[in-house]
Amino acid sequence: MPGDIDGFELCRQIKSDSSTSHIPVILLTAKILDEHKIQGYNCGADAYLCKPFSPDVLIARVNNLYNRRSQQATMILASAGMSEPGAHKETQEELSPLDKKFLEKLYAYIDNSLDNCDLNVNMLGRELGFSRTNFYRKVKALTGISPNDLLRVYRLNRAAELLLTREYTVGEVGERTGFGNQSHFSSLFKKHFGVSPRAYVTNHFSQCSVTIDQ
Numbered sequence: 001m002p003g004d005i006d007g008f009e010l011c012r013q014i015k016s017d018s019s020t021s022h023i024p025v026i027l028l029t030a031k032i033l034d035e036h037k038i039q040g041y042n043c044g045a046d047a048y049l050c051k052p053f054s055p056d057v058l059i060a061r062v063n064n065l066y067n068r069r070s071q072q073a074t075m076i077l078a079s080a081g082m083s084e085p086g087a088h089k090e091t092q093e094e095l096s097p098l099d100k101k102f103l104e105k106l107y108a109y110i111d112n113s114l115d116n117c118d119l120n121v122n123m124l125g126r127e128l129g130f131s132r133t134n135f136y137r138k139v140k141a142l143t144g145i146s147p148n149d150l151l152r153v154y155r156l157n158r159a160a161e162l163l164l165t166r167e168y169t170v171g172e173v174g175e176r177t178g179f180g181n182q183s184h185f186s187s188l189f190k191k192h193f194g195v196s197p198r199a200y201v202t203n204h205f206s207q208c209s210v211t212i213d214q
Contacts, residue, residue: 007028007029008043011025011043018102019130021098022142023141025046027040044096072094077144077150077153080107080153102128102138103142109124109128110155115175120148155177155179160189164201174186
């Protein structure tokens with residue numbers, strides 16, 4: 001333990017720094033009183049185990065945290081770029097205030113620069129006040145993918161929304177979401193959604209028609 005910092009203070013520092021707030025913390029301690037447990041959770045601990053503890057219990061707790069984070073990352077990724085009300089609600093309920101603020105700022109900046117095909121990871125990291133390395137680690141921990149991949153998924157999810165408005169051509173949607181080349185946009189879209197942009201729209205409204213008829 002560095003200096004005179006105890007586990008509670010170290011946990012508090014980790015959870016109050018935006019560059020580390022996403023890191024899960026398990027407190028292993030001899031302090032067994034309820035007031036100590038409350039203090040630990042108030043510091044942001046993800047789990048609190050009293051000594052002596054069973055290694056099997058620790059492993060089970062670690063696995064549980066890992067699975068929860070993996071599910072959370074999947075939900076965050078699925079909602080990236082979606083603008084309808086409530087799209088991010090379920091994912092944000094599990095996030096710490098700092099991580100929630102991080103994603104909100106990240107998404108807002110991407111939104112405001114969505115049609116900029118030159119938008120890149122370095123620009124995003126600088127805007128949010130992170131070094132390239134810390135920005136990569138933060139995004140990877142929260143979403144399970146790299147910042148570059150997140151930016152691409154965000155653009156594609158937003159493109160899918162715009163296509164379904166039927167207000168723009170495929171080329172216009174590509175331009176509005178930062179894909180300068182239509183063929184490149186269509187190729188990435190098909191790779192992500194499994195169908196071409198035009199087929200995506202056709203399939204969506206065909207399914208809507210079937211649902212209404214039934």
